[in-house]
Amino acid sequence: MYKIPFNFDFVISKFGAPLNCARREMLGFQVEASSIALMWFVSLTIVAAATTPSCKISEFICANGRCVSLNRYCNNVNDCGDSSDEPRYCTPCNRTYYGEVGETYKLELHRPREPKIPYICHLTFTANGKEFGDIVQLTFDSFTLGRFVSFTSDGCPDGALQITELNRPHVGGSWCGTSWCPEIYYSETKSVTITVSLLRLAKDQNGYNFDFRMEYKLLRKQSATVRYGGGQPFLEVNTTASSSVEPETEYYLGDLITGTYCSRIFSDCDRKRCRLQSPNFPGLYPRNVTCYYAVRQHEIPEGKHALITVRQSKGQLISIRSQSALHGTASTRELKVWNACDDVQDYVTVYDGYTTRDPIILKFCGGGEAVPEAVSSGHELLVEFSTSPFGTFSHPTPVQSLHGFQLDVEVKFVDQLSPMFIKHKRNCEFWIRGTDKGILDNPLHSLPANTTCLYHLQGIDTTVSPSPIPFRPLSRYPDGIWRQTRLLFPPPRYRVWLSVTKFHVTGSRDLQKQDQEMCRSSLKVWDGQVWTGTNCNDLFCSKDKLKNVPKTSMSGALGGGKNVTLLARYCREHIARTCDHSMLANITRYPRPCSLTESFLSSGDSLTLELQVSDSTALRPVQFRALYEFVDLHQDGEPYGIGACSRKFTTAVQNIQQKFQAPRDIFLYGRGGAKNLSCVYHFEAQKDEKVKITLTQLIFKKRQCQTHVNPNTDRLHCYGNTSAAVRFFEVPWDDVPAVPRDCLCSGSDGTNLPFTYISTSNVVELRFDVTGMNSSDDFTTLFFEGTWQFIRTPICSRNLRRQGASGEIIFRYPSESPDELNCENYPRVIIPGPKKFLYLKISGVIMKHSSKSGNETSITSTRCGTSNRITIHTALYSAVICPYIMSSRRHNLVEVFSEGWQTDSVNGPSPLPVDKVEIDYLGNELSKTIVVEFLGKESGSYAVSWLELARRRIVPPNGLGLLWIKADECQYRCPELDACINASVWCNGVEDCPSGIDEALTHCSLLLQLPPLYLFLVALAILLSGVATCAIAWKRCRRRPRSFLQTRLKSLSSDTAIIDEKGVIC
Template sequence: MIIVDIIFDHSGKGNAATITSKKDVPGSYCGEIEQPQTFMSETSSVRIIFQTNNFTDQTYYSFDSRAEQETQVYLRYGQHPELYPNRRGILNPGSYCDRIFKECRLQTCYVQSPAYPGVYPRNLKCNYWLNTKNKFIKLYIQNEEFNVDGQRCENIITCPMRPITSGAEYCPYDYIRIYDGKNASSPEIGTFCGMGKFPHSIVGTSEDLFVEFITSPAGPLLNTGFHFNVGVMPGHMQTAGKKNGSCDWILSSEHLNQDHHTEGIFMSISHWYPPHTSCTYHLLGLSNQIVRVYFPSFRVNSIESPVTSDWTGDCGESLTLYDAAEPDDTKIIKTFCDTFSKPAEKHDFVSTGNSMFIRFESKTGSYSGSSLYYWAHYDFFNNTKFGTAVPDTVCDEEFVSWKPSSGYFRSPVNTLVYKRQGTVTNPDVKSLPIVCRYKFTTDIRLFARIVLRIESIQFKDHDYRIPIEKDSNCWYSERDKLLIWEPEETNETAFGVNRTVINQSNSNKINGLCLFNNINKTETTAPNTGGIKFISSGNSLNVELSLNPLYAAISYFTHDVPLFEARYEFVHGPLCGPSIIQPVDEGELIFPRFDAMGFVEPPKTLECIWEIRVHEDKDLWLNFNQINFVSDSCRDGRLEVYLPSRSADYPFMSACGHNATALKDLPLLTSKEVEEAPIEASSSSASVIGESSRHRHNGRRRRRYVHVRFVGNAYPHKSQFKIAWSELTHLPKNQDGTQRTARRTAADFDGDAECAFSCPGDKRLCLPARSVCNGVINCPGALNDESPSTCDEWYRDGHPRTASTSFGDYAPSSAVMLFGAVTAAIIVFGVALFAGNAYCRRRRPTSASGCRALADSRSSDLIYSTDY
């Protein structure tokens, strides 16, 4: 039986039936049916041709017909067909079923088999051009009835129903074929036939799909065809990047900057893709950046619409994140699989370098997108390090003196640090503070000290459990804080110089400083002040930024203002000699150390900081002599003396080339002046921390010292000076108010007594016997312990005189005789030197180098160095 849709053409040949389908021979229906079937024509006229080659009394057919309006055929035209006259597409002129659909939206385009919802005709080839306004065109056929060659006969035993099948080899008669593009030369998505509810929708990669519908010349009067809706896959967002191929992307920070965005987005594949598909995302930042990826939404589903079902193992589809610029199995951050992975929403995955590589792989393919549904955000963070990054840490840095000897550093520029909690090995631990450590190390052969200047601290206020007035232990406080200390293996306690700092708690480390109050940079950079200044006593120093994990992310993530800023400098080079000089009765310091000149190149700039320590209850007398600066300018050379009992912002004494003589009038420094100031604390919130308060705790007594600082900026090695000092005992007064005098008895002559000799110029000062008449002036003033008359009296008759001994006539002492012998030797040496110079001037120029060497050897003897 043949059923043909026809129209009548009265164009000039009378009444002639013209078949609007494409072929001269229409297809035919054959076989038997027991249940009524419906044919719903596409035109207003139908021709039925019944033919049999073997007619018997068992051969028969019957039918009835009626005409229906479009509004009555709801399944074909939908609601309100008058509003959507092209809902079924625009019929291609001269064809029976070729239709064009433009800018489809949901419920505005119905893709149907001819004669739908009735049985479709035979011997058809229908073409459908589908188009949407946006990308990812979607055929909404999931759970729709689909019946294309689903049954060859009504008897389900003889002709079992064919399930919906994909593949040309399984669909030899009737089928639809879908192409991902505008025509049949586009990639083929699939060939489908069978009967049932379609299990999935189909999503294209662009705005166009091309569909072919083919029926065999003969077939049963059973199959009712298909009905598809056309729309766009929702939720798609444009990715800012460069696309290579079908699904390989380069997503860089430059692309974000060009679009004025701070973060980018990419989503899981939402369109069809064939088996063994691999899609990649290369996230590329600048050289000083790191990459972060997190998933606001992530779902792991089973594979519901595979193109092939041959895969039966785990990880039919997977998403792998690499901490590298290309796939590297040794640098996998995380792999998600469709069979066993848990989703990871709102978890940060961070690279260690400026690249992260993400690869999606599917062994099964899909008609409607990935089983791993994710919505990924990515951004880039400045990970600039001012020192050397410490491996396996998030923000630790190390500064060494054999690299830049001075510089700037600050809290992490990468604010993602403040969001990350726990440790590298266990980043999910939320109770641990966020800690960044900065370690400064110098080789003693290069520098002996580290000078640290904290320029600013900018912590935010939080609602801590313990009020600030009750939080007395900064080191164990929950507050955001900055810690500075020297390693405990250093036996020498640190020298720290601080401005007056309010509300800073005392430290619990012997040689450390704990800061939690803000310091304004504009205040600390005023003239003559360098903020909080900390000078190490040894060759290593630690700085630690410690933040409360409960508030760090909220307060400091994406907060560009530095939490602290600081500068460091490695000082006290080999020319300076030892940095710490232990207490002695009398000592001297000579600069420069010429024995170091042969091992190091003379520096262009130099800073030396000496710590001269003093015995308990001793006064100190400093004597500067043989001072020679490069020039009169203080920029070329400057000597400063700092006392621990005074403000560290200003030196007790400062001298340059133009006022070097002022150093000779330096007064005696009393034991109170060379002692650290006591801690002053009150029950209120104020706690003044000076450079001494950091060291006085756990029963320690306050330290006693003087700091001498030399700064040279122009050939500092050419400056020369010698500092001699003596410790003196300051005699207390008697009960009656008279000045107590020094004891001078024979028992004191062994040198053990600390006050055996009173200074001639000031009877309140005294020396031990071992320091009298030993060739070093230890008493200040014109009358001192080395004058000939004093020494003659001291050594008359081979033993010292007592305090009551009168000064009368006496025989020349052995000291006077020794003095005369030394004077004669100096005179002889001077005559010989004069003769040698005269001889050199008369010699030929070729011998001048030898004389110059002789002169240089003599000049080097003027200042010598001593190991302390």
């Protein structure tokens, strides 16, 4: 069955009653009773049409059954062949035109005659879907309609063109004037109606004011990729044809608000390709409209804050009329802003919020340039597009084929706690409180013109109560408020360290206005709290021009008012101190740290940055970056010595653990400019107490060092790069250098943690030493934390201090008495007299020796026959000795000298560097004492002997020094040591000198000590006595045989006597 389109204009024209714009009446099927003939004719016509093939909706049915396009009706051409498309008094007005996709249809309106004025013509163009298209394209090839006077008020007095769309409210915008270049209009809906009205004709031929020729086409929606997206992406040259390329995602153009012409709502553009477009983009946009594009982000990840950005990097997609000129050559195409858009009053306004009451961050018109980013401060943004009531198709050359705008939408999520956005649109203020460090950047969103942002930096930690002890004043902190008798303002716990690394202001779009005012946008650094913006437009912001600078109060424990101080001011024409080299840092490069001449340090715990913006940052971005850090001056304990971080711990409740940790003052580390760090933590308990320290955290990064148990001493020892370590020392005596104990240089793996140390004395020092730091070192890479407490244990009551010209210490294991048991593993100290040195002898061999900085050197690889060890400590180094039993003391003798004694030995250990801590602790002169420890594990008895030495005065070669040498000076000495010894050790029965010369017979015999004369006389007397004794004996021997024989003869027989007498004699 055929569909019969019914055209009332065609039916009425058959009866000679032409319809025009002035006489046309809407005709239905109402027929008067007297018009029977008319109905009969209509019936015949319907029957005839039913018997012929139906035409398309885009065609006109001729009387002869032919089909011609609708635009050929009443075009003064007999297209049907029977003139049925050109009836008398016909008109192309008041008709609906359809078409097919791919075809272009021309349409022309002729100039009406004077009697037809006012002339009104309605033309409706409809896309009927599928092959009949989805979008209507209207091209105004030649257009002259009245006169164009103004864009804003009574701009079309003679007549105008108005365009309305299906289901859209009538807005009343008008076009008029003259144009000879094509202008294109694309419909938003499937049907659009244009109304051409001419109210008056020109009075003369020169004032010809009507010409209307146009074309229309029907387009498919999928081919309108400029508006809807979804086109094929750009293919590279080497992409093969067989490659499957998916089309791009279509644009999300928002949801039309009911009852409005073009206002739309956009939501959750983080998952959609949102585009904000002018109505009828990319064609002519309507006149007298105000469109609102409300963008809102509903779904925001937890802990994040949404920022909405609109931009357009392609300048060819922006063309909003900004010039009222109708002829001539247009000025350079550019994006105009603010008041420059008041000429035509076609502009786009971006609001930082959801209403027009929110701050305006951008207003632009024109085109040909990229639209800069306009970023909202929150999850809502409003774009307003407003056009003037009147317009014209006349443009200065060159004419743009694209009209309106298209803006891209992007949603960014930032940390909700970051100072990257303002929380109140009318108050740009940020509070950064804490104890950490961070980076301050300019707000990520756009700031309206004449905005002042305040960044309040305040160091505060509410979890830690204020220290009752004032912080130590250092010269590097500009206090200026300390006095000898009292403290006016206690130094705060925190200070703010700020380094500005970048400040950049984009030049003005108007080059003529760049030098009109200096420092339109600036960044000020205030020492203290500034509560309101200051008024200063001078380049150097002199003090007499400062206004409304409030006073602030120190945030210390006691408080006190003082004026804020302007530290620096940055602007486009003047850059103050910067630390821009820090921007070169990366994972492999560590630039030098920022010095105080390149940065700022507050005198209190607060500092304020004031950012003043004169122009919207959407147009003139202001970028800055600053590194801030809250310097924590708090240190546990009390000040100790002159070290920057040395602390003393004395008062404690027994069995109550208290925490302590490494300093967090950044200026003590490499990132603050320091090269070395040496902190001494001095724990001093009562005489009957001991110190218990537990390390719970130990961080030493970027150091190749390991902590292992030393098998010789059963203590932790550091192996490798010992440039950073924590060392334990005991101080049993105040006048003796500390005795080294354990060393830890690694603990991140948790192998040796927690480590608990219990002392043998009541005084312990923990030393935190770091050398060779760079800008990557701070308390996050070099740190320790632990607890301490004082405990009661059995104490050693014996006197472990030994003095004297010589002596011997006997070590036995196991102990033979309870008194000795309490003193096991306790060190003994030998103290020389004034200006004296010590010489120790131990039977054994040196296993290892090490300096107090941790450098260890093996002396011998000989295997020790016992697990017992004797450790010797001098002021600079320590030595572990494998002792031999007392019966073999003359084999493998170990000799030890106190510090300061120079020997000629070349086989001994080389001199070790001086320990700076010991110098600070004991003074500039090294201690000459020697500490001896015995580490017993198996049965044995060992002796350590010492001898007190004195230097022999050096006599000059000329011998003049002999005049000042006393007669008894260095009367007793060890030649092999070239040392003087005390007379009490000379010939005391113990060989104290290495060669034993002090016990030689030549020195110890009293006879040999007499003078030579006495020795001669004694020898002469002895000789004479000997001679006399011999003479007397000889005489007696001559008388003695006669009496003897007589006696013998009386007692013997006669035979025997005669024979014997005869033998002796003979």
